[in-house]
Amino acid sequence: MSQLLTAAEMRDVEAAAIATGEVTGAELMARAGAAVVAAIRAEWEGELPTQPRAVVLAGPGNNGGDGFAIARGLRDLGWSVRVLLAGQAGALPPDARAQHDRWAAGGAARGAVLPLTLETLRDEPAADIYVDALFGIGLGRPLGGDLARVVAHLAGADGTLGLYQPRMVAVDVPSGLDADSGRVPGDPAGAAAVRARLTVTFDSPKPGHYLGHGPDLCGRLVVADIGLAHARARQGAARGLAPARTRVVPPLGIADPRRSVWPDIAGLLTKRQGHKYQHGHAMVLTGGVGRGGAARMAAKAALRIGAGAVTLGCPPAAVLESASHVDALMLHRVPDAAALTEALSGGRITALCLGPGLGTGEREAALVGAALDWGGAVLLDADAITLMAGEATLAAKLHDRCLLTPHPGEFRRLFPDIAGRLDDPDPSLRYDEAADADAQARSRAAREDLAAQRGPMMSTLDAAREAAAHCGATVLLKGPATAIAAPSGAAVVHRAVYDRAAPWLATAGAGDVLAGLACGLLARGLAPPVAAELAAQIHVDAALSFGPGLTAEDLPRQVPQVLARYLAP
Ligand SMILES: NC(=O)C1=CN([C@@H]2O[C@H](COP(=O)(O)OP(=O)(O)OC[C@H]3O[C@@H](n4cnc5c(N)ncnc54)[C@H](OP(=O)(O)O)[C@@H]3O)[C@@H](O)[C@H]2O)[C@H](O)CC1
Ligand SMILES: [K+]
Numbered sequence: 239m240s241q242l243l244t245a246a247e248m249r250d251v252e253a254a255a256i257a258t259g260e261v262t263g264a265e266l267m268a269r270a271g272a273a274v275v276a277a278i279r280a281e282w283e284g285e286l287p288t289q290p291r292a293v294v295l296a297g298p299g300n301n302g303g304d305g306f307a308i309a310r311g312l313r314d315l316g317w318s319v320r321v322l323l324a325g326q327a328g329a330l331p332p333d334a335r336a337q338h339d340r341w342a343a344g345g346a347a348r349g350a351v352l353p354l355t356l357e358t359l360r361d362e363p364a365a366d367i368y369v370d371a372l373f374g375i376g377l378g379r380p381l382g383g384d385l386a387r388v389v390a391h392l393a394g395a396d397g398t399l400g401l402y403q404p405r406m407v408a409v410d411v412p413s414g415l416d417a418d419s420g421r422v423p424g425d426p427a428g429a430a431a432v433r434a435r436l437t438v439t440f441d442s443p444k445p446g447h448y449l450g451h452g453p454d455l456c457g458r459l460v461v462a463d464i465g466l467a468h469a470r471a472r473q474g475a476a477r478g479l480a481p482a483r484t485r486v487v488p489p490l491g492i493a494d495p496r497r498s499v500w501p502d503i504a505g506l507l508t509k510r511q512g513h514k515y516q517h518g519h520a521m522v523l524t525g526g527v528g529r530g531g532a533a534r535m536a537a538k539a540a541l542r543i544g545a546g547a548v549t550l551g552c553p554p555a556a557v558l559e560s561a562s563h564v565d566a567l568m569l570h571r572v573p574d575a576a577a578l579t580e581a582l583s584g585g586r587i588t589a590l591c592l593g594p595g596l597g598t599g600e601r602e603a604a605l606v607g608a609a610l611d612w613g614g615a616v617l618l619d620a621d622a623i624t625l626m627a628g629e630a631t632l633a634a635k636l637h638d639r640c641l642l643t644p645h646p647g648e649f650r651r652l653f654p655d656i657a658g659r660l661d662d663p664d665p666s667l668r669y670d671e672a673a674d675a676d677a678q679a680r681s682r683a684a685r686e687d688l689a690a691q692r693g694p695m696m697s698t699l700d701a702a703r704e705a706a707a708h709c710g711a712t713v714l715l716k717g718p719a720t721a722i723a724a725p726s727g728a729a730v731v732h733r734a735v736y737d738r739a740a741p742w743l744a745t746a747g748a749g750d751v752l753a754g755l756a757c758g759l760l761a762r763g764l765a766p767p768v769a770a771e772l773a774a775q776i777h778v779d780a781a782l783s784f785g786p787g788l789t790a791e792d793l794p795r796q797v798p799q800v801l802a803r804y805l806a807p
Pocket of ligand 2: 373
């Protein structure tokens with residue numbers, strides 16, 4: 239499953255499925271419960287005693303309802319199960335209340351429900367499995383009061399992480415994690431949320447499973463099918479959205495990205511017969527003397543990915559330095575912006591990369607202006623982004639054949655207002671329940687209306703999307719989950735998390751290689767969003783194929799192996 243659904247989109251699909259009568263909320267909850275029980279058995283197979291003991295932590299909403307369904311499923315397997323409930327059974331929504339009643343039928347001997355407090359949790363004898371069914375996609379604000387203390391305790395605040403995390407299964411989302419952003423409301427450090435060994439979500443992953451603190455908190459992620467695929471497809475079409483407005487690449491559990499993401503990758507990457515210039519000609523601008531290394535790494539990556547030719551555009555004083563480092567790359571003197579305009583005007587160059595090691599003086603600012611005035615495919619990274627951040631007239635020249643590849647710091651420089659909203663612990667909480675003296679008097683519906691004013695928490699995916707729409711260019715915002723957004727609003731999260739975690743990719747110069755890969759693909763004629771997505775994938779696959787100890791120079795050398803795997807029949 240490659241589509242990412244936000245909490246609102248998930249609710250929309252769920253409501254549409256229920257509205258057509260094809261399923262009821264109660265059936266969905268039962269399926270969700272059964273899916274979690276099955277995932278628990280698979281994850282802990284061989285690790286559990288003959289009669290395991292589980293403690294289910296049930297919340298005040300339907301996530302808690304799932305918890306009661308799971309408790310019943312485990313009890314039916316002969317497990318010893320206890321449920322600790324946050325809130326009153328009478329306040330549960332109907333489907334959750336029904337699950338509660340089925341659990342509790344037969345009295346406390348069979349279906350005990352204790353109030354969840356830090357004390358009752360601490361008094362529980364150690365269990366083999368803990369089920370976090372406190373909050374799912376309905377978490378809307380920072381946790382407070384006793385629940386915050388309970389979640390902090392589960393998260394290891396009292397040195398208890400080792401007691402819970404290895405035995406914790408989170409239902410839908412680890413409680414405390416915002417499903418849309420991967421942030422923890424009220425806690426930028428992400429400590430105030432449950433840490434699980436396994437997270438089971440339903441129908442589609444949410445952005446928060448991949449962004450921000452999501453991967454750390456989720457442990458292993460399982461996406462359970464609960465029979466909503468048709469409703470989701472219908473809703474997507476009904477909303478006029480592309481089949482997948484936001485995709486995650488490669489989809490979870492897909493070992494071979496080629497088959498799932500790029501069925502036509504052979505056509506994209508194999509060299510069609512003909513002259514080298516038929517495969518594009520990239521130019522990469524270097525910095526001055528002693529500052530050519532980053533651009534040369536980008537240029538080698540562009541050549542490796544199959545650009546027919548790659549030229550280094552150097553300040554005259556730096557030509558000799560680059561000439562002594564490269565063989566297959568061509569060199570061209572670019573003393574100033576006029577010379578760059580001249581070099582680009584001949585139609586030979588099909589993509590330009592500038593920024594890595596470029597420098598941030600007046601000459602370089604003029605080069606950025608000339609590059610953007612050219613109107614061709616331009617990748618702007620590093621110093622070029624910094625220059626645009628300092629000169630609004632440059633940023634105003636961006637167009638839809640441009641690709642920006644900022645890391646978070648560069649993104650913040652160029653889009654300070656957007657990035658600023660990534661920092662708010664709880665960005666737009668206008669309804670402060672604690673400050674609302676009448677909160678308890680309000681109905682749940684009234685509180686929900688007020689709460690709805692809160693608005694979602696800004697994610698890096700939202701930030702990339704908003705920046706792309708603002709500047710009219712494709713934005714690739716780097717991170718373990720790289721957000722790639724086109725001005726159209728279509729977006730992709732490329733995940734170097736879970737089974738694709740490659741922490742060794744955080745090494746000096748790796749970003750220069752990514753820029754070169756993307757520039758090479760632009761030179762070969764791929765549109766910026768496609769070039770960005772494929773470059774991000776090849777970049778991570780190259781890092782995964784090399785492994786720890788990687789340096790940036792190793793990356794281009796890994797590309798042939800990666801391509802060979804992609805192109806294998
Ligand atoms: N998506 C599907 O197809 C299915 C989802 N299921 C499960 O349902 C939950 C979503 O249920 P929902 O009731 O919408 O939300 P939650 O259970 O996550 O939590 C909402 C309740 O929690 C209260 N709340 C929210 N934030 C806080 C907070 N910070 N502190 C205290 N209480 C909080 C909220 O109260 P309000 O005051 O905000 O009204 C609600 O009471 C989904 O995650 C799945 O597990 C279905 O079971 C299967 C299909
Ligand atoms: K949960």
